[in-house]
Amino acid sequence: MSLSNLMEFEKEATMTKNDLLKHLYTEQFKQDEMQDAMRRARLIPIIIGVAIIVILVFVALANAQQISQPIYLTASWYSMESLKREGTYKLTKGVMANGQLFRNEGFTCATRLFPLGARLRIIHVKSGRYVFVKVTDRIGKRFANKRIDLSKAAFSKIADLNDGLCRVRIEVIND
Numbered sequence: 001m002s003l004s005n006l007m008e009f010e011k012e013a014t015m016t017k018n019d020l021l022k023h024l025y026t027e028q029f030k031q032d033e034m035q036d037a038m039r040r041a042r043l044i045p046i047i048i049g050v051a052i053i054v055i056l057v058f059v060a061l062a063n064a065q066q067i068s069q070p071i072y073l074t075a076s077w078y079s080m081e082s083l084k085r086e087g088t089y090k091l092t093k094g095v096m097a098n099g100q101l102f103r104n105e106g107f108t109c110a111t112r113l114f115p116l117g118a119r120l121r122i123i124h125v126k127s128g129r130y131v132f133v134k135v136t137d138r139i140g141k142r143f144a145n146k147r148i149d150l151s152k153a154a155f156s157k158i159a160d161l162n163d164g165l166c167r168v169r170i171e172v173i174n175d
Helices: 003-068 080-086 089-094 153-160
Strands: 071-078 109-112 118-123 130-137 149-151 167-171
Touching: 071 153, 080 089, 080 149, 109 153, 130 153, 149 153
Parallel strands: 071 149, 109 130
Antiparallel strands: 071 167, 109 149, 118 130, 118 167
16 A cells, blocks of 8 residues: 555545544434424423413403402482483383392492492592492493492482482492
8 A cells, every 4th residue: 555545545534534523413413403492392381381370460460450449430320210201111111231120229220330240339529428239230331431320229328319410439349
């Protein structure tokens, strides 16, 4: 074997060795990448679960703050006579949204801001007098976010019926 052949053989052996190392490193790199991808794939459901929990906590806190803050509205009152005068009685025959017959003496109210059956404390802003009522009916859409309609008996506990309207603060009573 000549010197030049020996140098070429050594050169080929070195290239092969380098190629072999490159191949081994490439295979190891591919395996590492695959393991990283599998780790990330296992983390995705955990990350999504944590994100959902965080969102639910923020929604719950926002709802809790919204409920605990008092709402200010204008209170008016209605009676069986006023229902007949305005023509509503012809449609409802005095039956409220909860299915019960309206009574002037009941401590009830009509609103769209709270669910039927909710218990509320209605506080007259100026006098501080208050009354507890139950949501039994719905107010017309025109006044949905501005007013709460109290029964004649409930309104008379916090203001004079001749006033007709008064500013009130509303608090939800959690039983």
